[in-house]
Amino acid sequence: MKKTLPIALSNRHIHVCKEDLETLFGEGYELTRTKDLSQPGQFACEEKVDLVGPKRTIKGIRILGPVRPETQLEVSITDAFTLGINPIIRNSGDIKDTPGGKLVGPKGEVEIDKGIIVAARHIHMHTTDGEEYGVKDGQIVSIKTTGPRGLVFENVLVRVHPTYALEMHVDVEEGNAAGVRNGDLVEIIK
Numbered sequence: 001m002k003k004t005l006p007i008a009l010s011n012r013h014i015h016v017c018k019e020d021l022e023t024l025f026g027e028g029y030e031l032t033r034t035k036d037l038s039q040p041g042q043f044a045c046e047e048k049v050d051l052v053g054p055k056r057t058i059k060g061i062r063i064l065g066p067v068r069p070e071t072q073l074e075v076s077i078t079d080a081f082t083l084g085i086n087p088i089i090r091n092s093g094d095i096k097d098t099p100g101g102k103l104v105g106p107k108g109e110v111e112i113d114k115g116i117i118v119a120a121r122h123i124h125m126h127t128t129d130g131e132e133y134g135v136k137d138g139q140i141v142s143i144k145t146t147g148p149r150g151l152v153f154e155n156v157l158v159r160v161h162p163t164y165a166l167e168m169h170v171d172v173e174e175g176n177a178a179g180v181r182n183g184d185l186v187e188i189i190k
Contacts (some may be wrong), residue, residue, distance in 0.1 A: 002132045004185040007145070007168045008038060009175035010119065012075045014049060014061050014103075015068045020112070024049055024105025031065040038167050039124060041066065051075075051116075052102040055084025070095060071103075071112055074119040076173045083116070090117040091157060122157040123168045130160035133188060137161070143168060144187045149179030152189065 022029055025047060032046040045063040051073060058079060072095055080087035085099040100113040123141070130136060137160035143153040156168065168186055170178075180186070 002129075003187050003189075005123065005129075005133075005166050005168055005188070006183050007143075007170065007175070007180050007186045008182050009172050009180070010074065010169050011172050012058065012061055012073070012079055013064045014051075014071065014073045015064055016071045017069060018067045020071045020103065020110045021063075021067055023108045023110050024103060026107045029107075031063060031067065033065060037064070038165055040163055040165055047105075050104040051083065052104060053083025053085050054101075056082050057104075058082060071110070071115050073101075073116045074171070075116060076171050077118055078173060080116070080118060085116060087118045088116075089120050091120045091122065092117075119169070119171060120157060121153055121155070121168070121170045121174060122159055123166075124164040125158060125160045125166055126164050127160055127162045129164075129166045130158070135160070135188070142189050144189045145178040145180050145184070146187075147179050149177065151178050153178070153186075 033043045034046050035044040043065050045065050047063045048060040050057055050059045051061055077087045088098050095115045098114045099116045103110045135158045139158045141156050143156050145151055
């Protein structure tokens with residue numbers, strides 16, 4: 001059974017639905033791809049928006065494509081405190097009962113009533129990786145990092161799907177705490 005896999009640090013970003021994209025950037029607007037991401041079909045966009053919270057604004061949050069069914073912002077715990085909202089750690093896509101805020105784009109503004117999360121740490125695996133690693137979709141594992149700041153990440157969700165590429169995702173704060181960089185290898189210790 002395989003044990004090691006690459007890790008990637010995720011900075012704050014937003015996934016937008018078509019309706020919010022058009023409100024923020026104009027009717028019929030299409031995202032401008034600037035860089036492909038490690039997960040097949042996912043890409044960073046040229047477009048950025050500002051997020052206004054009860055306390056402060058975070059400017060220039062990059063949009064990731066393609067558009068999604070619902071708008072979701074992924075921020076760090078520090079970002080949540082900066083905005084003045086309660087940081088809620090959730091799996092991507094699980095935005096029920098999460099804080100909202102105001103998005104400001106070049107052509108308009110959108111008030112979202114939910115969708116701001118601190119993304120839970122997780123692993124993407126292709127179905128063949130799941131077999132090689134002996135894990136199933138939805139399983140929770142532990143991950144060990146090495147080095148001077150080595151630590152164990154508990155409660156790591158495994159997501160197995162035929163369109164995923166092998167990679168663990170943590171936010172920048174978690175990655176910095178562990179002293180890891182994009183592409184470093186980490187170990188599943190279950």
